Amino acid sequence: MSRFVDLDEEARAALNKIVKTRSIRRRQFIVQPGFTCTHQSHVVQGALRVYFISPEGTDHTIQFAIEDWWISDFYSYVHQVPASLYVEALENSTIQQIGFEDTENLCRDFPVFERFFRMVAQKAFAFSQRRVLSNLEKTAEERYLEFSELYPSIVQRVPQYMLASYLGMTPEFLSKIRKNLATNS
Amino acid sequence: MSRFVDLDEEARAALNKIVKTRSIRRRQFIVQPGFTCTHQSHVVQGALRVYFISPEGTDHTIQFAIEDWWISDFYSYVHQVPASLYVEALENSTIQQIGFEDTENLCRDFPVFERFFRMVAQKAFAFSQRRVLSNLEKTAEERYLEFSELYPSIVQRVPQYMLASYLGMTPEFLSKIRKNLATNS
DNA sequence: CGCGACGTTGATTTGCCTCAACGATTGTGG
DNA sequence: CCACAATCGTTGAGGCAAATCAACGTCGCG
Numbered sequence: 001m002s003r004f005v006d007l008d009e010e011a012r013a014a015l016n017k018i019v020k021t022r023s024i025r026r027r028q029f030i031v032q033p034g035f036t037c038t039h040q041s042h043v044v045q046g047a048l049r050v051y052f053i054s055p056e057g058t059d060h061t062i063q064f065a066i067e068d069w070w071i072s073d074f075y076s077y078v079h080q081v082p083a084s085l086y087v088e089a090l091e092n093s094t095i096q097q098i099g100f101e102d103t104e105n106l107c108r109d110f111p112v113f114e115r116f117f118r119m120v121a122q123k124a125f126a127f128s129q130r131r132v133l134s135n136l137e138k139t140a141e142e143r144y145l146e147f148s149e150l151y152p153s154i155v156q157r158v159p160q161y162m163l164a165s166y167l168g169m170t171p172e173f174l175s176k177i178r179k180n181l182a183t184n185s
Numbered sequence: 186m187s188r189f190v191d192l193d194e195e196a197r198a199a200l201n202k203i204v205k206t207r208s209i210r211r212r213q214f215i216v217q218p219g220f221t222c223t224h225q226s227h228v229v230q231g232a233l234r235v236y237f238i239s240p241e242g243t244d245h246t247i248q249f250a251i252e253d254w255w256i257s258d259f260y261s262y263v264h265q266v267p268a269s270l271y272v273e274a275l276e277n278s279t280i281q282q283i284g285f286e287d288t289e290n291l292c293r294d295f296p297v298f299e300r301f302f303r304m305v306a307q308k309a310f311a312f313s314q315r316r317v318l319s320n321l322e323k324t325a326e327e328r329y330l331e332f333s334e335l336y337p338s339i340v341q342r343v344p345q346y347m348l349a350s351y352l353g354m355t356p357e358f359l360s361k362i363r364k365n366l367a368t369n370s
Numbered sequence: 371c372g373c374g375a376c377g378t379t380g381a382t383t384t385g386c387c388t389c390a391a392c393g394a395t396t397g398t399g400g
Numbered sequence: 401c402c403a404c405a406a407t408c409g410t411t412g413a414g415g416c417a418a419a420t421c422a423a424c425g426t427c428g429c430g
Contacts, residue, residue, distance in 0.1 A: 028356075050294050052322070054322045058322070060318060060321040060322050060370045061315075062314060062317060062318060074307070074310060074311045074314055075311040075314060075315060078308060078311045079305045079311070082284045091297055101349070107300065107303070111296035111299055114296055114299040114300050115292065115299050115301055117301055117303055117307075118292075118299055118303035118306055121303060121306035121307045121309075121310050122259070122263045122302075122306045123263060124224070124306075125259060125309045125310040125313055126259045126260040126264070128265050128310055128313035128314060128317060129247060129248075129259060129260060129313060130260065131319070132247065132313060132316055132317060132318055133237055133245060133247060135320050135353070136245045136320075136350075136353050137237070137243070137245050139417075139418095140418070159375090159376070159377090160376075160377065161375095161376070161377080165321075168321050168388060169419090170417070170418075170419060170420080171376085171377075171378095172377090172378080172379085172418095172419080172420085172421095173417090173418055173419075174377095175378055175379080176378085176418095177427080178378080179378080180381085243422095315391095324385075324387070325385075344407090344408070344409090345408075345409065346407095346408070346409080354386070354387090355386075355387060355388080356408085356409075356410095357386095357387080357388085357389095357409090357411085358385090358386060358387070358408080360384095360409060360410055360411080361410085361411080362409095363409095364410080364411085
């Protein structure tokens with residue numbers, strides 16, 4: 001947080017009062033469809049993903065999160081309506097959570113947090129726009145290469161079929177891409 | 186703005202002091218690659234789009250904006266680095282602009298604006314996530330139908346080839362989809 | 371050990387693209 | 401006000417990237 005804003009003692013104390021640290025196990029869900037997403041979560045240690053299961057039964061990964069990232073069903077959280085996404089731990093993880101109401105109150109009392117969450121949301125949006133763009137203009141192989149370059153640590157930590165579902169291709173096709181890249185180099 | 190926050194007299198005056206209203210002509214650019222995007226723009230009247238031209242020369246529409254939407258190269262704006270996108274007026278339009286520095290100052294002086302722009306960014310992010318999802322799980326025809334349902338007014342106002350480039354398909358293919366839908370109903 | 375989850379490989383299919391040609395409309399200069 | 405060009409949408413033939421389906425090897429875990 002100190003990368004974006006400076007916190008005085010009072011603000012820091014108020015923050016500590018509402019942050020809850022939780023340990024979650026591999027395969028455990030912190031958000032599920034039908035339940036409103038009441039918290040945003042900050043990853044201290046571990047890895048999680050947000051995904052969606054389409055009516056046909058195929059699953060689509062919206063986002064991964066590792067150390068120092070934020071994660072939630074953001075639509076559900078922002079609008080305070082029931083979620084349509086799953087948020088699941090891929091490893092045993094430690095996260096810090098802040099509730100929706102607590103966040104709003106904190107922002108009202110300490111504008112510095114308003115600023116912080118504005119920064120987070122703005123960067124997240126700019127990032128998401130980039131992803132839309134890269135999905136529009138790039139081939140499957142290019143998307144894989146781009147992602148490997150940007151997030152090598154994620155590529156190593158998550159199963160290949162989840163990566164495929166994030167990149168918008170089938171696991172079989174990702175496998176073929178990787179084989180191709182391995183032989184041609 | 187009053188949908189999200191209440192402004193007192195002083196805040197309103199400060200806002201009015203830095204907002205610049207501009208008229209722009211059809212085909213005029215308000216952002217171009219290479220130049221840093223110094224303002225965010227709020228559409229009072231008219232229609233604009235953000236797009237990107239790939240190395241191969243095909244163009245990809247990132248966003249449309251009509252009355253009451255915000256538009257900019259958000260990545261360039263947030264990080265204050267040179268833009269890689271075009272923002273172009275599709276009709277003669279009237280927009281209100283706020284500069285980056287002015288916005289930051291305004292937010293510092295009046296937390297209510299910090300709050301407002303946090304809301305805008307959060308909603309924009311949630312929206313963008315939805316789009317990523319729908320690009321992942323839906324076919325070209327489904328994406329077209331979804332968009333027509335959500336934004337019928339945009340479908341009517343923008344040329345079909347721009348819509349195609351927003352939806353991630355070729356103009357020819359969109360034409361065939363429309364023909365298909367017309368005959369089967 | 372045995373089962374299920376995961377990755378790989380190959381054969382076949384398909385959704386969408388490319389390219390090319392052709393009307394319809396728009397707008398622009400003479 | 402018309403001629404002509406440019407822009408935009410449509411249609412069809414053919415091609416390719418990626419999906420689907422199916423079979424098989426491997427590994428980790430209960």
